[in-house]
Amino acid sequence: MLTRRLALGMFAALALVSCAPAEPPSAPPAPAAAPPPQERTVSDRQLLQAASSGDPGEVRAALAAGANVEARDEHRRTPLLLAALGDHVDAARELVRAGADPDAQDDRRDSAFLVTGVTGSVKMLEALLPADPDFSLTNRYGGTALIPAGERGHVDDVRAAVRTGIDVNHVNDLGWTALLEAVVLGDGGLRYQQVVQLLLDAGADPTIPDRDGVTALDHADREGHPELARILRSR
Structure with missing residues (x-):
């Protein structure tokens, strides 16, 4: 069991770097800072909230009101990434139909498709396929x-x-x-x-x-x- 303890110890040591999961040994340059809140319109904020809560009707309404399908929250998460994190498949489908980018990464280098490997959601994976995700995209590890x-x-x-x-x-x-x-x-x-x-x-x-x-x-x-x-x- 020594090998397993060493492997788990490696992960624990990495996790001490921050409250979020650790960065890889050679972390890439940090992405640009998220736009300040005042640059997000009311409809952008509505879209982010609707995606996070998984309400497809509200997603449609926010998009119809002019929301940016690639709006970012304070952690650079897009509506599609928020939907994927919550496994809100119907909301994700609405966003994919609106042209959302499945490869947009946040400040932890997560993307909508990448997080399906963490959540294990086959339905979300399948909902993202019409958006042609980049299967070679990599996370912070x-x-x-x-x-x-x-x-x-x-x-x-x-x-x-x-x-x-x-x-x-x-x-x-x-x-x-x-x-x-x-x-x-x-x-x-x-x-x-x-x-x-x-x-x-x-x-x-x-x-x-x-x-x-x-x-x-x-x-x-x-x-x-x-x-x-x-x-x-x-x-």
């Missing part, structure tokens, strides 16, 4: 949406994400792929077994090691996850 989905054991979301053609072997700034995170940070139970199988079936390379040269199979053996090790050895 340098990872795609697939990596947090694997880490959190979101089986259905992983299944949906790999069908998009997302890079299953992307390595984040911590040196981990979705497969490595599922093995190292998961509990080895049924959900993670399914995630590992889905990733392998989609072309995940089990020989890609972490920064210490340790592969997913090595981690599975070290962590005492025999079923994960069996699945990985079958490749």
Whole structure:
């Protein structure tokens, strides 16, 4: 269990940097500051509130009143990102129809599509596909949406994400792929077994090691996850 404790310790140390989840070791330049509140019109504020609360009727009304579909709140979150964070699928669909950008990132580098890997919402993922999201876009850890989905054991979301053609072997700034995170940070139970199988079936390379040269199979053996090790050895 030493490897797992070290991995979790790394995440805990990163989290101490701020109240929000930590920045990656090589954080990009901070985005431009959000526009001051006075630059947001009344309809912009109504749209942000409607997206946050998930009211599609109010979203339509605010847009009809001239709200900017890319308005930003104090954390640079767009209406579509707020809808995605709250898993408000109907509101998100209205915003997508209005041309909202699924790749607009906030001051934590979250985007509407990226957060589906955190929430595990397949319905939201599917609602965003007509907006043609950039599947290679990365979060503050340098990872795609697939990596947090694997880490959190979101089986259905992983299944949906790999069908998009997302890079299953992307390595984040911590040196981990979705497969490595599922093995190292998961509990080895049924959900993670399914995630590992889905990733392998989609072309995940089990020989890609972490920064210490340790592969997913090595981690599975070290962590005492025999079923994960069996699945990985079958490749």
